[in-house]
Amino acid sequence: MRYSPEIIEEVRSRSDIVDVVGQYVHLQKKGANYFGLCPFHNEKSGSFSVSQSKQMYHCFGCGAGGDVISFLQKYDNLTFMEALKQLADRAGVKLPEEDDSPQARAMRDKRQVLLDINKDAANYYFRNLMSQAGQKGLAYFRERQLTDETIKHFGLGYSKVSPDDLVRYLRSKGYADTQIIDAGLAAFDERMGTHDKFWNRVMFPILDAQSKVIGFGGRVMGDGKPKYMNSPETMVFDKSRNLFGLNYAKSSRAGYMIICEGYMDVIAMHQAGFDMAVASLGTAFTQGQAMIMKRYTDTVILSYDSDEAGTKAALRGIGILREAGLKGKVLDLRPYKDPDEFIKNLGRDAFEERIKNAENTFFFEVRVLQNSYDMSDPVSKTEFHRSLARKLCEFQEPLERENYIEAVAARYNIARDDLKTMVASVAAEGAVTKAYQRPKSTTTQKKTPEDASRKNQRLLLTWLADEPQIFPKVAKWVTPEDFSDDLYRSVATELFAGMENGSFSPAHVLSRFTDEEELRQIAEMFNTNLTQIETPEQRRKAFHDIIYGVRQSGYERLKKELRPDDPEYLIKTIQGKKELEKLIHADINPDD
């Protein structure tokens, strides 16, 4: 069900954003705002800002932003309703009872419907597995030595050999075909109509950190293709920000996590007591997944297959861990292929021993590097030493570099001083790669004229929110119609209306919006940096330029929207142009 804007606004106004965000991020007051390390990207200096007066957060590094509700949604992967409920409980606001009539259900948050469908499907697949129809699936799990307890713990299931078994079941629960398709569990084509995505597969439900089913992996029984298949990405299933097994691993007491390749690896490890194991979801390990792991641990052990592809994946994983600021190690499972096989053959104690001896990522990289050189050939050997020296240069910290030189020299039987000299000469050649430095923000893109005009609009909105007293001067020249795109225009309309009757607050503008991406953009609009304004003269010039810039985008928009054959076209464009010219020479001062 949907709550009224008044209720949402009440919850929001009683949940101070600094208090709520402060529970997750260490914040420090600097000037008017609070700053901390962004929980959504890896950084060493805090570019994550929280404004108490605006009740918004905004990250100058990665662009994340929004209000207190969208923060909680993003941080804990919650639906809007779940975040609202959590905040209401915290603030002691009683929400009206939820209505479970079909009409109310149809109105409910779309995300919530997709979560409900996934949950119902998981229960259904589990019941299938335990029924006559699921014998094949159960036999498969038994052969893989899974206990009944493990099957239940992971809610494993089976999808029958039938094109629309699940679809029919979900329809009987009242879901529409479009909803089932949106949940990623069915597809539609002319020949088959709406049909199941998964059939004749053992099913692995994928749960998020809050233990909600968000998707599935399925392994085919027999020789069908593809062998493994996953739910497509949906509104609730973002593969790059979730990990299989995280719902359990996050509460592990191990102090580290193990990331491996497959569902069966994770399940076998958990069954053997290694409850810190997770897997990426049929895709390569991502930066987003590393950032999620960082909430729970500072050390990640990579456990990829002992083959060439696995080695490549490990090298890639090392880079991702490093960028995320996590300590990494690499597990060596030779002669076995993966954790599942290893544990079956050598048992849990041997596996534990391997974890203890997991290799430092640097030495792993060096070992892989060495494989491409012929160490019996003196020329090739010297080249290997030179590449070693280059790798050692990547350590920016002198002490750390020194320690590694020491260790490498001992391990590879190189005279320490020779290696030091070589490192120094490589460094002097400027061959230092930046692998160990903080990566640049990914949001730095090429600036287009479009961006420049939006920037002026953002600057004006930020300025107005910070200093409402300048409103009369702005309103003399600018109207909400001058804002170029729809979202900016609706925000400006709310803001101008609020300023006119003296009831403006940025938080009030926010209460009109619930979409996460819109909230992020609005937070950006109200948190644009006004740089290089120190003197009154600079202030006056900036004010003039911004007003002019916004008016200009209004003029451009007018030209674009009026058709040349419109009788008003000429009159309006000429008038617009005249006003712009007048504005160039106008003396507008924000402070007089």
Ligand SMILES: [Zn+2]
């Ligand atoms: Zn950020």
